């Protein structure tokens with residue numbers, strides 16, 4: 039089963055209700071009605087002040103491969119309703135079999151810093167197709183954006199240190215592990231221990247050795263000497279199996295033998311105990327023995343907060359091995375991205391804007407064919423404005439805080455800006471030239487450097503201003519009023 043993970047059609051990687059709705063649209067003659075959906079999240083993860091968009095390249099792969107295989111169709115055809123009869127007519131299976139993706143998709147490139155309520159993806163096309171994409175798109179974007187954000191937070195603390203991702207053994211299943219490695223690399227890690235991720239995504243792979251290696255020999259020194267003999271160009275020795283500082287002394291002995299043979303001791307790894315104290319003492323021992331360039335790797339349940347604390351304590355760690363807390367996004371295991379209908383085309387060819395009401399203002403969706411305009415001045419990015427592309431912006435534009443209409447900002451026509459969503463698919467055809475994983479990774483650091491540092495702090499981060507362009511704000515307000523009159527129980 040596990041070996042088949044990457045060798046199956048993924049068209050059924052969705053919730054049953056997407057298929058029952060698709061069937062309903064088809065039966066009701068609405069399947070081809072043009073619709074627009076936006077994928078966005080409402081709150082940054084980890085109580086942070088920023089999120090990294092990630093997962094678009096996987097979305098692209100997914101859509102390019104999207105077709106129902108004969109096995110998928112046979113399975114769908116076998117599904118039964120509550121009365122024991124078939125759920126779907128054979129005609130629907132024929133429709134699915136012949137279906138070709140026709141959607142237009144615009145999206146914010148991977149590695150971009152994004153904020154609540156901004157559409158990371160906008161999907162426009164036949165409503166049946168848009169609907170089928172909801173669950174897989176959320177699955178791909180939510181998790182990767184979450185992990186890329188966690189990794190970016192760790193990179194902020196690590197500064198120029200090396201970050202190694204060691205999470206596979208603790209990840210949420212095989213795909214959780216492989217996907218997390220990809221997102222962690224984009225978010226700011228330098229390498230992974232996960233070979234499959236390395237092979238699939240061109241991520242550098244790195245590693246040390248486990249306690250079992252040391253324990254399998256009579257003495258620690260013998261284990262270090264043997265490892266160094268057979269893998270002289272990859273020697274980072276785990277020193278804490280018995281007594282960490284004694285382990286460092288043994289590593290130095292092995293290092294001397296390596297030097298005698300023209301190699302060097304790459305590093306030592308500390309995996310338990312007081313990492314601040316042990317790293318400082320290890321550094322002294324290594325430096326005194328002439329191993330100033332030998333790295334000190336630390337691992338053991340690390341996260342950005344412990345790393346920060348270790349730095350404050352003066353720890354001499356320059357390589358960080360991080361697994362569990364990164365790949366499981368331990369303190370917040372999900373990003374709550376959603377996918378909402380924002381417009382549907384009427385028979386007359388006009389957009390009929392749609393909105394979901396909620397008693398919580400944060401949960402009221404925003405209508406419109408949305409684009410995000412990021413304004414900047416000579417110091418960096420200053421504000422993002424969400425607007426409806428059907429309402430072209432001419433001259434000065436004004437944005438309004440969606441949760442406090444008394445707060446607004448205006449931007450002169452000549453204010454520098456970038457529109458974040460770029461065309462990815464036009465009528466189902468890929469028109470985007472995919473950046474490499476390395477380019478997506480570089481984009482994260484470039485983006486973060488252009489934001490005010492307050493959004494990057496962990497405690498009470500600054501809220502970056504994101505508003506609705508005035509016409510969109512007015513349209514949304516009007517629609518809320520109209521719907522509340524039509525559906526008085528929503529009040």
Ligand SMILES: Nc1ncnc2c1ncn2[C@@H]1O[C@H](COP(=O)(O)OP(=O)(O)OP(=O)(O)O)[C@@H](O)[C@H]1O
Pocket residue numbers: 309310311312313314315337338339340344347348351
């Ligand atoms: N100086 C330090 N300041 C803050 N946190 C530290 C410091 N040194 C280690 N830690 C963290 O404290 C936790 C220690 O966990 P724990 O006590 O379970 O490990 P341990 O007993 O040292 O090792 P083992 O994994 O063998 O149980 C880890 O998350 C580790 O990263």
Ligand SMILES: O=P(O)(O)OC[C@H]1O[C@H](OP(=O)(O)OP(=O)(O)O)[C@H](O)[C@@H]1O
Pocket residue numbers: 204205207208309337338339340359360361362363
């Ligand atoms: O702690 P993480 O951030 O997940 O990093 C990965 C951990 O995996 C390995 O040991 P493992 O946890 O398998 O055994 P150990 O706890 O006995 O070291 C390694 O030594 C790290 O401690």
Ligand SMILES: O=C(O)c1cccnc1
Pocket residue numbers: 204205231244245246247337359361
């Ligand atoms: O290479 C390592 O040191 C490693 C790999 C996976 C998990 N823990 C450590």
